[in-house]
Amino acid sequence: MIKEEFKLDNQLCFRLYTASRLLTQAYHPLLSEYGLTYPQYLVLLVLWEKDAQPVNDIAKRLLLETNTVTPLLQRMEKEGILVRRKGEKDARQMIVSLTEKGWELQKKLADVPAIVGNSVLCDSVTPETAPELFRMLDGIIGKLSAPSTLS
Amino acid sequence: MIKEEFKLDNQLCFRLYTASRLLTQAYHPLLSEYGLTYPQYLVLLVLWEKDAQPVNDIAKRLLLETNTVTPLLQRMEKEGILVRRKGEKDARQMIVSLTEKGWELQKKLADVPAIVGNSVLCDSVTPETAPELFRMLDGIIGKLSAPSTLS
DNA sequence: TCTTTTTATATCGCAAACGATATATTGAAT
DNA sequence: ATTCAATATATCGTTTGCGATATAAAAAGA
Secondary structure (H helix, E strand, C coil): CCCHHHCHHHCHHHHHHHHHHHHHHHHHHHHHCCCCCHHHHHHHHHHHHCCCEEHHHHHHHHCCCHHHHHHHHHHHHHCCCEEEEECCCCCCCEEEEECHHHHHHHHHCCCHHHHHHHHCCCCCCCCCCHHHHHHHHHHHHHHHHCCCCCC | CCCHHHCHHHCHHHHHHHHHHHHHHHHHHHHHCCCCCHHHHHHHHHHHHCCCEEHHHHHHHHCCCHHHHHHHHHHHHHCCCEEEEECCCCCCCEEEEECHHHHHHHHHCCCHHHHHHHHCCCCCCCCCCHHHHHHHHHHHHHHHHCCCCCC
């Protein structure tokens, strides 16, 4: 008999992995209409909150590495959604700013959060229980993103 | 002011996406020691539960498409972890079976579930609250993987 | 039987992720 | 001022994911 711990149905990570993929897929038809991918949408969320940020700040906000974010931003720049210009105070930085097209997407995507939000509602996930889910996911993220235990 | 719904901190998907990535990263040092990736580890979990399955069954169990699973299996076959042979009853199928090396990995990875499981424990995720988290994630997965509402 | 449709895999192309490494600029130390 | 270390991006290579499409075999229909 297989060890209980090895059963797929007892694995937290597989659930997170699957839920993440499926929810990203739920975004797909809504975003692809405007030529966007989900990670690109995340970049937009970050820049809509605060425009003109260096690559590093965007990467940190998304808990991604710059080697993931840089090519992503380059693709978005090619699409005319944003521009990257060298920092004035610090010439190492690339400051990323939205173009008019980037801001227009905010209006066009206005309904996306509500549509996707509704798509996950079910018996176990309701407006009442969602905060608890958020708390638990934040706990996991906080634990795993914490600088590994200093001795 | 930005719409409340557009704030990154109010997004379920971003949390799932991040938690999934970070937890997968937690597996990395444990798996790369044996040359495995996390999706490859998932395939092993499936085959340890039931050996000799067609590609399609493995894909369905992992809620992945065969165009993701096929190349993954080909790489694992090249590593000598499993073999793929044509089905006898149905010549379209490829039956995937573990090799001796594939079974040995089960012993070598025996501690992985416990190590990773411990790594996520925190104030909001405990052995007591974990079942509730599982229930909510299962709800989301069930809702999103359900064949879209038949009219 | 012969054609058509469905099913099971596989191939292709592109966009992430991410470890590893390279490059340039800044800041710190001597 | 010079050297050295830290910081900010960028590049490279590999593996996933996944939409789109191709191929082969089985199943269903005429």
